Amino acid sequence: MKSLFSVKILMVLSLCVGSLTLSAQPSDEECSEEKLFSYFPKEFVMNTLQKFQVPKDRWEPIYHDLASKDDEIIKTVEDKASRLSPNPLQDPKERHVAVKIFRETLQQVFTNVMNTHGISNENQIKMMLDDIQKQKAELFATCMKKKAPQGSEKGQQPAGEDDDYGWDEE
Secondary structure: HHHHHHHHHHHHHHOOOOOOOOOOOOOOOOOOOOHHHOOOHHHHHHHHHOOOOOOHHHHHHHHHHHHHHHHHHHHHHHHHHHOOOOOOOHHHHHHHHHHHHHHHHHHHHHHHHHHHHHHHHHOHHHHHHHHHHHHHHHHHHHHHHHHOOOOOOOOOOOOOOOOOOOOOOO
């Protein structure tokens, strides 16, 4: 279980690269584990489909297809990683490879669903996935800021706390 959590944290953090705009304090519901660890949260998918002018009658079917693939993503990433030596999910020096596998897997799943629903422009599909990922990264950063102890500065840790967040491999 710890390994799966480590993979999820790695994948979420890999999406938080770049400049992020922090919005108002999110609610506990917005910062739920379910929303933070879902690869295709409904709100973000719907926002993106609207922004990219996908016909409204396709929104729900697209979202449901993406949601049904959510559990497959980690399994696919773990399977691809297990075929490599060293396994990038177990070797901290190979995290960049794990991130690449994760991104390719997300792109593949997203592209397949979009193609199924008549959207085939590769550039548009990439921009749509990037838009969903950006929304997720912004929420993640905002939620982490909300959960940070008062008075702690970026990069600092409150006195008396160790730095083991349970993200280590077994």
